[in-house]
Amino acid sequence: MDIKNEHDIAKASSTPANHMLFAGGYVLLAIISLGVYFLFRLHIFAFTPLLEKLLPKLALACFCTFIILSLARFAERSITRHAHVKSQGYNLVRVIRLLSLFVVFLVFISFLNANWYTTAASLGIVSLILGFALQTPIASLMGWVYIVIRSPFKVGDRIQVSNFTGDVVEINYLDTTLWEFAGDYLTNDLPSGRLIRFPNSLIFQDEVYNYSWNKFPYIWNEIPFHVAYESDLPFIEQSIRRIATEELGDMDEKVKELRQMIKKTPVDELEVKEYPFVQLRINANTWVEVLLIYLVEPKHSGTTRTNLIKRILEELMKEPDKVMFPKTNAR
Structure with missing residues (x-):
């Protein structure tokens, strides 16, 4: 199964219409289970004494189970339709499914064992055994709880x-x-x-x-350009900054947000530029390295980098007298 198909299937299973279909199916199964329970209570069929005692309880447990599952589906539908933040709705649906399965487990245990003290003791012993046998899955489940919280x-x-x-x-x-x-x-x-x-x-x-922090969903990125010592460095710096500003848009608001966030932390004396800025450094070989440093959304960094390189090189090559690129084999 390819990525697209798997993603489409996962998306389809979480639609409100899909939740309603499942909820309706669970309600129908609950009605059937309740009918089977009353049939067993009428003693129409001949069973052994053990089965005559066990089967009605099992049918009633199935009835309660399907009611719980249908209620869970209705809750998931409501969350899916009204959640303003998809990620929060996703986590709530996962929590509801886990809780519903846990309640179903308790329902079966309680119906099949009338003695609550024995049930609790059995659950304690089973939990102790499973705790030793399933340490890694339990740690992963705790990891899921940590991710949700x-x-x-x-x-x-x-x-x-x-x-x-x-x-x-x-x-x-x-x-x-x-x-x-x-x-x-x-x-x-x-x-x-x-x-x-x-x-x-x-x-x-x-x-x-x-890389997708909701409070500041940007990262700093940089692009190096190599030019000869004899180049007009002020012209290069000005040209790169102008093109970057045109391509990236106004960054003042983004930087102001970052500055406000920094003020709320113990971080001091962090220099934050208010525009795409350029730094120069000497390369160990035979050229000057001109660095363009800018803010970008992580998922758009590749496209943005490509567009900037194309436009900047095209602009710089128009002025060969001012912008001289290294031509030796040392490059």
Whole structure:
């Protein structure tokens, strides 16, 4: 299954119409389960004494189960339709599904075992055994809880965890799925076409780099241009800054936002320019390196970089007397 088809299927399963279809199916199954329960209570069929006692409880447990699942689907439909932030709605739906499965588990245990004290003791023993046997999955489940509560990333964010980099397309209870960009076969930030799945427990072991922070969804990027010592450096700097401003738009508001955020932190004396700025440095060989430094949205950095390089080189090459590029083999 390719990435597009998998993404379309996941999207279709979360539509309001789909939730209503499932909810209607659960209600129908609940009615059937209730009818089966009354049939067993009428003793129309001959069963062993154990089955005569067990089957009505099982039918009633199924009735309660389908009612719980239908209510969960109605809640998911309401969240999907009214959630203003898709990532928050996504997390709420996941929480509701987990809670509904947990309640269903308790319903079956309670109906099949009338003694609550015995049920609680059994659950304690089972939990102890599973705790030792399933340490890694439990750690991943706790990682999911941490992701939902602390929100180090959400669906749609561009992140890096350990050696994995990509856009988050799904956060499950045990693992997270990334749509990889860059990777082993690319040196830019374009999608590689591969999916990465890593256990949620990994966030307790490695740093999480989020390039899509909702409070300031930009990163600093830079492009180096190499020119000869004899070039007109003020002209080059002015030309690069002008083209970058035309291409990127006004950055004053973005930088003001960043400055306001910095004021609320212990960080001091951080120089933040109010426009795309240019820095010069001497290369170890035979040229001057002119660096264009600017703000850009992470997912648009590749396209923006390409457009800037094209326009800047085209402009600089119009003035060969002022802009001299290195021509020796040392370059």
